[in-house]
Each structure stands twice: as structure tokens, then as C-alpha cells.
Amino acid sequence: MSPIRSYDTTTETAAKTTTGSLATVADGKKRKPGSSGSQKYWKSLRSSLRRDQSLYLLALPGLLFFILFKYVPMWGVLIAFQNYFPFKGMLGSEWVGFAHFARFFAHSDFILLFRNTLAISLLNLLLFFSVPIIVALCLNELRSMLYKRIVQTVIYMPHFLSWVIIAGLTFLLLGKGEGLINAMLEAAGRPRIDFLTNPDSFWMLVTLQAVWKEGGWGTIVFLAAIAGIDPQIYEAARVDGAGRLRQIWHITLPGIRGVIVILLILRLGDIMDVGFEQIFLMYNGAVSEVAEVFDTYVYRVGIQQGQFSYSTAVGLFKSVIGLILVLLANKLAKRMGEDGVY
Known part of the structure; x- marks a missing residue:
């Protein structure tokens, strides 16, 4: 019986092959793989x-x-590579290549803008990025849920205020003439302090503004990451005699390390973007040397002076720097064993 079966199978296979070949010849073309x-x-x-x-x-x-x-x-x-004219449009404007970039790099304002932007961004990275982590760790240690919710609500509220209101509150508190703090200093017999027009304190002032406004809101992501840690790990640590600080250092921080790395990478992408609205509202002539950043410079030369191509080149340079930092930070995170953004 087995030889007959073998013969039938071979014959059937040969017949199928022959039929397929004939179909291919009849169609005049082969099926794509x-x-x-x-x-x-x-x-x-x-x-x-x-x-x-x-x-x-x-x-x-x-x-x-x-x-x-x-x-x-x-x-x-x-239009960053053109001498753009609105009446000619993008297709009719003259192509100039990298002329606007060369002009910007050779301009005396380039070093000033880069210094101010980088200084404010590094302060934000040091304080504004670390404060939400610290606040989230502190809130996680609160045992009273009522008190915890009250604290969360209070520190979240500034997020819903616009920068116009934040700037107005800053003027009411720190103004030299009518500011509340200066009024208290004068009542105590001390001289008034010029907070808002002092170039030495401008960077720290805008950083503290950002921390007060967005620091509480930034804790939401970290509190969610902490909530995802297995409670049994904390129980095992308490059985082994670990205190709260030990638990934070060896359990909580390693548990949210991936979230911290991802948010840090994303933050590096915005390192050249310090926020136009905040800086614009706090800007004055006395602090222009330390307050002029890429965003305000683009507004001044692009909107007020009508140099559209030049200001677009400045904005594109800022975006390219952010992209490079994101790619490098993500690659470094991968080498360190983290997931990264992609």
C-alpha cells in the first residue's frame, strides 16, 4: 500500500505544479512574491x-x-532659506540658502541669546524638574488622605492661572514702589529692594515663578508612577527593618526611574524654549541684557521688524538644537539600560 500512496502523492504534486505553470503561462505574468x-x-x-x-x-x-x-x-x-516676501509667496521668493543662518551666527546678539536661554533652561532643569519629584515623594509619605488631598489641591491651583496673572501677582509682591514685601521691609526699618529691575536676580526670579506655577502640577505623573509600585515590596522592606528614607532610596526612586528618564529626555528637547509669555511679561529695559532669549528675539525681529526669513532661521536653529539633544539623550538612556522615548 505504501508504494501506491507514494506514487499518488508524487503524481498529485506534479499535476499541481503543471497546472500552476500552465496558469502562469496563460496569464502572461507571474504572481508577485x-x-x-x-x-x-x-x-x-x-x-x-x-x-x-x-x-x-x-x-x-x-x-x-x-x-x-x-x-x-x-x-x-x-522661508528660512529664502528672502521671503509675502506678496511673492514661498514659490516666488528668492532662494538664498544658509545666508540667514550665517548672518545670525555672526551677529553680536547670538552669544547673548545663547547664554541667557541656556542659563534659564539649566536653572529650570535643576529646580523645576527636581521639585515635582521631591513634592511627589513627600506627598506619598503622608498618611492622612484628607490632608494629602488638601495639599494637592493647593499646590495644583497655580497651574490654572495664566502668566498674566502670575506676572501681576509678582508686581504686587515685589514691586519697589507698591510691592507688599518692600512695604513690609520699610515698616521694619529696612531699605527697599529693587527685585524686578535687578539683572542679578532675574534668572532666579523667573525660575521660581515657573516652579511655583507648574511644580505642583508636575507631581501628577510621578505620583501615578509611585502608585504603580508593588506595595508588597514596601512590606518586605519594613520587615527587614528599612526605614522610610531607606524605602524611598532603594524602592521608590528606582521604581520611578524610567519615568524620570523619559521626562528628562523630553525636557531636554525644550531646553531652548524657556517660554515666551513669561519672559515677555517680565521683560523691561533694566534687565534686557539678561532677559533677551531666542523667543523674545524672534518676536522682536520677526513680528515687530518684519524680518520673516531671518526670524524663521533663528527658530529653526533652536528646534534643531532641541532635536539633537533629544536624540543624544535617548541614545545615552538606551546605553544605560533604560527604555528611552522610542
């Missing part, structure tokens, strides 16, 4: 869209926002 894989891919994609259509609809507004306001305007960076 990757067509079946492509069909499987599109079929799985369609089934995924049908299965998770509610999730895709939920993500659609966010995708449209990024497409319309982040990706579509990227075509505008082309």
Missing part, C-alpha cells in the same frame, strides 16, 4: 480598525491637532 504578505497586512489592519474603532475615534482629535498645527506648518521653515 510579496502579494500574499501585503494582503495579510491590509486584512489585519482592517480587522484592527474594526475591532478598536472606538479607540481610534478617541485618538482622532489629538492626531488632527498634531497634523494641522505641528506637521502642516513645518512647510513654513522653507
